[in-house]
Ligand SMILES: O=P(O)(O)OC[C@H]1O[C@](O)(COP(=O)(O)O)[C@@H](O)[C@@H]1O
Ligand SMILES: [Mg+2]
C-alpha cells in the first residue's frame with residue numbers, strides 16, 4: 498500500500514469513534530455507555546483470538562462441567578464466560594449480569610456498580626466449535642432504575658426496554674453488529690489494526706427474502722402453522738419460486754445471514770419442547786431488537802417477541818424472525834389457527 502492510501506485509512510470509522518459520535522448527540526450523556534461498550538468489544542476481541550487458535554491451544558472439547566440447562570460446557574464456553582464477566586465488571590458500569598452459563602444472576606459488588614444490566618450468551622453455537630463453523634456472542638443491555646440496591650426485576654423486563662443489543666460473529670471475519678435503538682450498524686475487525694471498522698452502515702433487512710432457516714429434523718413434532726409455513730416455503734401456492742433452505746445451527750450465524758440477505762429464521766415450539774429452545778433474555782430479545790431496528794419483525798407464535806415479559810432469567814420462547822413480509826405470513830397462519 499502506498500503512503501497516501503495508508504494515510505487515508507486513518508479516516509476509517511472505528512467502533513469507538515462511532516459510539517463517541519453517538520454520545521456527542523446526547524449532551525446529558527456521561528460516557529458510561531461508551532465505556533461499557535468498549536469493554537464488551539474488548540471481550541469479543543479476546544474470544545475471537547481464542548476461537549481462532551482453539552485447535553492449537555487445545556481449547557476444543559469439553560470442560561467437564563454441565564451448565565444450568567443441563568448442557569455439557571465446552572472449554573470455550575467457560576473461557577468466554579469468564580472473559581465477559583471480568584470485562585463487564587471491570588468496566589465499573591454494570592450492576593447485574595445474566596449469562597447463559599451461570600445459573601444465578603451476578604450482582605456486582607457495590608463499590609464496582611454502575612447503571613447497566615447486561616444479559617449475554619458468551620458463546621453461541623457451541624455444537625459448532627469443534628468443526629470450526631461460525632459461532633458468536635450475543636448481548637442485550639438494560640439501564641437499571643436502582644443501581645444502589647438492584648433486584649432481579651431490573652432484567653425481568655420486556656425486550657423493548659433494552660437500550661442496546663448486538664452480537665459478534667467469529668466467522669471467516671469477525672463481525673460486530675450493534676443497535677442502540679437508532680438503526681443497526683455492522684463493524685468488521687481489521688486484524689492488522691485490532692479495530693472494528695464500520696463496514697455495514699444502517700443495515701436494512703430486505704422486505705421479503707428467498708431463504709428459510711430452521712432445524713427441519715424436528716418437523717415431526719411441529720404444530721400446524723409452523724408445518725404449513727415451511728411447506729409453503731418449499732411449495733409456494735402463488736407460483737413463485739421455492740425458498741432455499743440454509744441452516745448452520747449457530748443462531749448468530751443464521752441470524753446474521755438473515756439480516757443481510759433477508760428471509761426468515763425460526764426455532765419454533767414443538768411437542769417435545771413447547772417453549773422452543775432459544776432463551777428469551779440473551780438470544781430471543783437481542784436478535785428481535787436488531788431485526789425490528791433493521792425493519793424486520795420478530796414473533797413468538799403468540800405475540801411480538803419484544804413484548805414478552807420473562808418470569809425467569811433462563812426462560813425459553815419459540816421465535817420467528819426476519820423479513821417483514823415473511824414473518825407477516827407466519828403471523829397470518831397463527832391467527833387463522835386461533836380462529837378455528
Ligand atoms: O441444534 P439445534 O437444535 O438446531 O439448535 C441450534 C440452536 O442452538 C444454539 O446453538 C443454542 O445456543 P448455545 O450454543 O449458546 O447453547 C443456537 O445457537 C442455535 O440456533
Ligand atoms: Mg446460544
Ligand SMILES: [Mg+2]
Nearest residue numbers: 597618620621
Ligand atoms: Mg452459549
